[in-house]
Structure formats: C-alpha cells, structure tokens
Amino acid sequence: MTPPPQDEFLDAAKRGRGADKARQMLKVAQLYCTEARIAILQVLMQAARPLRQDQIAGQLTERAMSKVTVYRTLESLIEVGLVHRAFTYQRAWYFELADHCTEHQCHPHFTCTNCGVTHCLMDVLLPLAKISQKGFVVDRQQVRLEGLCPACA
C-alpha cells in the first residue's frame, strides 16, 4: 500500500469529506459539478436534520455564498431529485437530502413546539392513505408531528 502523494492528501482535505460522492451524484444527475453544488451536498450529507437556507450558508466554511446561489443551487438539486423540501416552519423552507425516502413518502418530522428543534423519525413509517380508488394519484405523502421532544417534555 503506497501512500498517496502529499498533494492528494491536501487536495482531499481541501475538498472536504464527501466531495467525491457529491461529484458522483452530480455526474449521474447530469448537473455541472460546481463548487456550490458540491459544498451544499456535503453540508446536507452531514446534516442530522433538515436545514434552512441560512443554516446551510452558515456551514459553508470554505467560502461565503450568496443566498441567491444557495436557493438556486437547492432548486437545481431538487429538480433532479437529490434534495427535497422537507417542510416549512415559521415561513421558511427546510431542505434535506432525498435519500432514505421510499417511493411515495419520506420519514415523518417531529418539531418541538418548545425548543423548535426538528427530529427526523427515520424508523417510523405510516401506511399510505388509500385514496387511489377515489381517483387521486398520490405523488407524495408527508407526515408532520408537533409537540414536546424528550428533552423538553
């Protein structure tokens, strides 16, 4: 096992963890591999919960990014199905990676009305509402919960 040359180490560190995976995802989606898309994908890959635009921007350590770019980048990632809008809270959208989602529904989100923190209920899956016999074509079912989180209860 010969160690990779030093500049490759530096390069990897500079690109940050998950950069290669992000590039791969973008290539498959046929999107330009831009600094913005790679960085935002990395942030979302590391996030434990959905994030707002300003929270995403706040985690971009390498370089500041205008909110316009953040929104437009998210929009492009949503279009190709890599990201989705998880929910709105206090008039702001929260975004998250679209993996861990089954075909028609993602995991439920629980938002604590006391501390405002949102928890992804990854291991909870409610049945799909049976409304196709009425002529509805369900694209997506979303479940939101509100109440007190374990810490606040």
Add this chain to the structure above:
Amino acid sequence: MTPPPQDEFLDAAKRGRGADKARQMLKVAQLYCTEARIAILQVLMQAARPLRQDQIAGQLTERAMSKVTVYRTLESLIEVGLVHRAFTYQRAWYFELADHCTEHQCHPHFTCTNCGVTHCLMDVLLPLAKISQKGFVVDRQQVRLEGLCPACA
C-alpha cells in the same frame, strides 16, 4: 305560529346564515362578539376547504376588512381553538375550522400539483405515529398529500 316581526327577518338576513351559531361559539370561548369574528367564522363554516387570508377577505360581502384585522381575528380564533392553521402552500397559510378534528390529528389534506386545489380527506384517518415510548409528547399529527386530483389525473 305567529311570524316574527319583520325587522327580525331583516336582521337575520343582514346577519347572514350561521351568525347565531358563530355568536354562540364566541360566547363559549369568551371572546368579544365582533363583526369581524362573526363574519369570518361564517365564511369558514361555509367553506369546503381551507382558505387563505385573501380568500376569506374576498368572501366578506357585507363590508371590506383590512388584512391586518383578518390575520388578528384568525389569531384570536386559533388561540381559543375554534380555528387552526391547516397547512402552508406557496408561502401562504390556509385556515379552517377546528371541528371535525380528533384530539391529536385532523383529516389529511390533498393538494393537486396541477390545478392547485386542495381536498379535505374527511373520511381518511391514519394511525398516530407511535413515538410516545421514545419520550415524545405528540400534540398534533398532520398529513399532507400531493399528486393529481381525480379531475386532473
């Protein structure tokens, strides 16, 4: 059966259908019986689906009402539990009467991504997510569906 005096007829007509019921609801809730609250409650009682502020204001035939008053009126009705925020769509809140709701969840809402119309699925009830054993105290569970309505499918 003596008919009520004519001015009572006129008065009932002027107050509109459901005015008495609205007054009753407000009295029980210990809120002032104002023109705004009565009128908005009537609109919501007759609505087949959740309405935005401007849609509510647009249905007030008697007298125009400032949007500030509509929002503050809805806020007061929400505080006492007569109304609730059903969902947001395109950055706007949709309001509806809080009846027809069980303790912890209301009926699901289906919004058509083609025509934008929302349908209340009054006869659909999903089980509550079982997360209380994890320490969560669920106050409200909300289910949103997206796709194509029968007319658009």
Add this chain to the structure above:
DNA sequence: GAGGAATATGCAACTGAGTTGCATATTTTT
C-alpha cells in the same frame, strides 16, 4: 490545452405574506 457554447454566480432591486406601533372605534362591564 484553447476557444466557445452552456450554464452558474453575484449584486441590487424587487415581491408579497404576514407583523407591529399607535391612534381610534367597538364591545362589555359597572
């Protein structure tokens, strides 16, 4: 690699739902 087409970014200015302060009007209580 150079050049050019396609696409992405940033700035500044805008949009629009919802909010706030304050003076005035209405409702309820005494």
Add this chain to the structure above:
DNA sequence: AAAAATATGCAACTCAGTTGCATATTCCTC
C-alpha cells in the same frame, strides 16, 4: 351612561424567497 377592556385600521415595516442582468465558471470539441 361612563369606564374599562378589547378590537380595528392605517401606514410602515420585516424577511424569506425571487428576478434581471452582467460576469464568472464548467464542460465539450477540436
């Protein structure tokens, strides 16, 4: 009827998200 409590309207504001346009970056072809 007067006083206390609360509601309304206006104008001005907030702030998440959007748009037009000039510039910069990415990718593709040679």
